[in-house]
Amino acid sequence: MIEDLRWLGIEWSEGPDCGGDYGPYTQSERRDHYFEAWLRLRDGGFIYPCTCSRKDLAHAATAPNDLDDEPIYPGRCRARSDAASFEEPAGVNWRFRTPDRKDAVTFNDLNLGEQRYLPGTDFGDFLVWRRDDVPAYQLAVVVDDASMRITEVVRGEDLLKSTARQLLLMRALGHSPPDYFHCELVRDAAGARLAKRHDGLSIRHLRESGMTAQTVLEMAGWP
Secondary structure (H helix, E strand, C coil): CHHHHHHHCCCCCCECCCECCCCCCCHHHCHHHHHHHHHHHHHCCCEEEECCCHHHHHCCCCCCCCCCCCCCCCCCCCCCCCHHHCCCCCCCEEEECCCCCCCCEEEEECCCEEEEECECCCECCCEEECCCCCECHHHHHHHHHHHCCCCEEEEEHHHHHHHHHHHHHHHHHCCCCCEEEEECCCECCCCCECCHHHCCCCHHHHHHCCCCHHHHHHHCCCC
């Protein structure tokens, strides 16, 4: 990925290949940061252990609003009050206890304008730590953005709902949120978004097909 981005002419001042003031920049080396956040969430009563299996969740009555989103958690383990008895997160899933449905999460996207999501309706109690002792995406992103002093996040519009979840985590951890700019997705002729899981064309594929970096940038609408 780094090689392909450099081929496009994109440069950066921090990262796993060039270092910086807020490393390490590889998530597998940042467990201490994530674990500290897990402790704060546990002690603050924001998260709870969950032993529901994938089969349990598959049988839940509520389904995700789109194919790329997780189903709304049915709340089977929500009433558990034994979080403080766990010294380590491994062995069970950990979920963030979202607020009541009346408390909407709102934010102004620099590209798409005002956004509003309702916990319990648009999304449910989401994962922050997996039973195999890996911090979930939502927690890792929030911790990294805060510790690396990120001020603006640019990403695809398919992550708008994730932004709402992350804002709840930031609020619980006492972090100031960055600004967000969600881009429209690149889609094929049928309207399906280009993605690895659907064999969408990667930069590496375009590069190996003989395209120049300038051609790829022009296809993406970049000057």
